[in-house]
Amino acid sequence: MSRSAPLLQVASAVLLLLVSSCAATDHIVGANKGWNPGLNYTLWANNHTFYVADLISFRYQKTQYNVFEVNQTGYDNCTTEGATGNWSSGKDFILLDKAKRYYFICANGGCFSGMKVSVLVHPLPPPPKSSMTDHTSAAAPPPIRILGVIFGALLSACFGMD
Template sequence: MAKARAPTSSAGRVLAVMAVVLCMMLRSVEAATYIVGDATGWSNAVNGASFYSTWASSKTFQVDDVLVFNFISGKHDVSVVSKSDFTSCNTSSAITFHTTPPVNFTLTTTGALYFTCTHDSHCSQGQKLSVMVGTASGPPGTSTPSNSGTDFVYASCRFMFTSMAIYFITMW
């Protein structure tokens, strides 16, 4: 006589599948990596002073994201500066200074960050970048877009756990 299959073995499989799905969903909210200037990179040969501000305006930066500054060594650099130094293009008092490309800068705090190139008049020609860094819930003073990765994970988790509850209720 064949033994009846124990409900715990199929329940265990369902739990394992759900755990794998949850892990895959969580990967969708990992930190992003941004190539500063996209294909143009970090250069002064761009479309004037608005190029990098336009580039940054289409992005949502969060803590743990990485900015990658690609440039030609000896012709450009990356300097993290204060807001006043950014505005005036004062390149003599950098907070941090990077000369070896590519520079991978991890965003570790919320708020505004300012970057410039200290070579010649590159900053005044528009080779400067300002970014606003928010948390997973969005930059300070703004709301998170409804299609954010975090909302997706929460909705997916609700769906997954509801499905598991229905499965277990129907098994017993």
């Protein structure tokens, strides 16, 4: 094992932590109106762009409502048959961990009053090209150059730095 391997492992772990914290967005369903009957959640979802690693949050009265992740049939018919997840805390944070269409409903009858939302999750866009590669010394060992490129791209993506 080379001397730079432990440094590369630590830097990779730090990078993963930083990327997840700066790139992820928490989308609160219904914004300040929360997860309640009579709201147009299709309009709400169409005004947001969802990416892998984002969160979708549901805020509601836990004694009245809940959240189920269902397939398109469950969404269309307001049923929980084949549900892949359910939450009932009143403050549910759900990780959108795959690029796909997600379907959520309220199974306590609220679905029939509009409490259902479908969101399309996109893959993460590639990081912007960083100018850090231009400033990296050619004499630096390869792992150090790689870390410079990675951290440069991270700074640029998170903070708009070049």
